[in-house]
Amino acid sequence: MKKNSYHKGNVRADLIQAAEAILNEEGLAALSVRRVAREVGVVPSAVYNHFESREELLAAVAADGYQYMERLVDRLERGSGDPSQRLRRLAREYLQFAAANPNLYRLMFSSDVVAYRLHPELEQAADTSFGRLTQWWYGPGNYDSTRSAVKYPNALSVWSIMHGAALQMIEGLIQVDPRHKGAVDGLADAVIGTLIRGLMPTLSEKA
Amino acid sequence: MKKNSYHKGNVRADLIQAAEAILNEEGLAALSVRRVAREVGVVPSAVYNHFESREELLAAVAADGYQYMERLVDRLERGSGDPSQRLRRLAREYLQFAAANPNLYRLMFSSDVVAYRLHPELEQAADTSFGRLTQWWYGPGNYDSTRSAVKYPNALSVWSIMHGAALQMIEGLIQVDPRHKGAVDGLADAVIGTLIRGLMPTLSEKA
DNA sequence: TGTACATCAGTGAACGCGCGTTCACTGATGTAC
DNA sequence: TGTACATCAGTGAACGCGCGTTCACTGATGTAC
Numbered sequence: 001m002k003k004n005s006y007h008k009g010n011v012r013a014d015l016i017q018a019a020e021a022i023l024n025e026e027g028l029a030a031l032s033v034r035r036v037a038r039e040v041g042v043v044p045s046a047v048y049n050h051f052e053s054r055e056e057l058l059a060a061v062a063a064d065g066y067q068y069m070e071r072l073v074d075r076l077e078r079g080s081g082d083p084s085q086r087l088r089r090l091a092r093e094y095l096q097f098a099a100a101n102p103n104l105y106r107l108m109f110s111s112d113v114v115a116y117r118l119h120p121e122l123e124q125a126a127d128t129s130f131g132r133l134t135q136w137w138y139g140p141g142n143y144d145s146t147r148s149a150v151k152y153p154n155a156l157s158v159w160s161i162m163h164g165a166a167l168q169m170i171e172g173l174i175q176v177d178p179r180h181k182g183a184v185d186g187l188a189d190a191v192i193g194t195l196i197r198g199l200m201p202t203l204s205e206k207a
Numbered sequence: 208m209k210k211n212s213y214h215k216g217n218v219r220a221d222l223i224q225a226a227e228a229i230l231n232e233e234g235l236a237a238l239s240v241r242r243v244a245r246e247v248g249v250v251p252s253a254v255y256n257h258f259e260s261r262e263e264l265l266a267a268v269a270a271d272g273y274q275y276m277e278r279l280v281d282r283l284e285r286g287s288g289d290p291s292q293r294l295r296r297l298a299r300e301y302l303q304f305a306a307a308n309p310n311l312y313r314l315m316f317s318s319d320v321v322a323y324r325l326h327p328e329l330e331q332a333a334d335t336s337f338g339r340l341t342q343w344w345y346g347p348g349n350y351d352s353t354r355s356a357v358k359y360p361n362a363l364s365v366w367s368i369m370h371g372a373a374l375q376m377i378e379g380l381i382q383v384d385p386r387h388k389g390a391v392d393g394l395a396d397a398v399i400g401t402l403i404r405g406l407m408p409t410l411s412e413k414a
Numbered sequence: 415t416g417t418a419c420a421t422c423a424g425t426g427a428a429c430g431c432g433c434g435t436t437c438a439c440t441g442a443t444g445t446a447c
Numbered sequence: 448t449g450t451a452c453a454t455c456a457g458t459g460a461a462c463g464c465g466c467g468t469t470c471a472c473t474g475a476t477g478t479a480c
Contacts, residue, residue: 042457048434082410112313156381157402161402165367173333198406249424435463447451
């Protein structure tokens, strides 16, 4: 392909990829339309042939991230071992993903930046991940996609504790270096282990 | 006090208060130095008599938020009831705080916006909250302030599950309306209840 | 009690910046005849 | 096979914007003598 030709090919895909790279390396603040365009070698206004706005570009990046989540749940469903073993594996993989892609992880879960409600395909991606985890747990027949706290406390708790641990790690609120894989696994084991066993034993010890 | 006098009094406190109001009502993006100054009735450059930079102002706002966390832990320590009852109460109060002050909550826990490491008083405030929870649990003699995942799995898990639930609620990832106090309590009960009981019973049921 | 002066906390104008987005345009490509 | 033309995806210049921050300044206040 000639350097200065029009119709460069898959500019849309290139933009998303460049955006992901910038996000990972320099964070969300550096991810501007102009910057992404520059990186791809295109003029800023060209971006608007592929995305309606900056936010739509960000939504596309986030949606890309959810594909990774999907794969995690795939492995949960198809994996071997008893349920608690699978859950422990899920926990490790989940935190490893967050540790390796902190800025992407943040973007995926902050409606502050990308309003889910405005990007149905994104909301659906998030729903699917949670829904499949829930169905694995409660059986397909029992899932009604409302994600009610009362109806699915177990799935909700797994999601909450993993999300909380991931963010505390990413934000540096706990002494776990995201670049140290062993430490990340240790964190995963600690929280999912506690959740599986429950606090009752130590609490009654206290009483 | 005269309207146009210099030396207006507690401009610093006013700035923090105005910043909190803007944050709550319009979100972080609206919280600019110029905007806060305008709200207080002062020229933008006057802000720099009280804060070195925008980030320092934000750090002051976040530090203010931590005082609320302190009070939660106070009540945990001094409250009545057995440990698990106290923990359940803490969970409710924690989520109610997050529900009532979502933008402040986000600011407090995102190093993206305010780099903790650069604001020691802020890092200390965060440490204190976690440390006191841990000490309540393990006894004062056993706390060494490293917040290691391996050493304090119980306190860490409580923190993680509450943080995760709070953020999912705030970001609209779960079907809980933050303005509905009953629903927020329900969420708190669900996650802390699951954590206390543990997943073992349902997991072995599955196996 | 009155005066000189240092200090403090404001003012007002200006800086350079990168941003998201719009617009009229134009070159390359694919298709119909 | 050659030509006319619609479409698509680029270009380039410009828009208005609010931002964080700096600077020389000045009015009000408190203190020392």
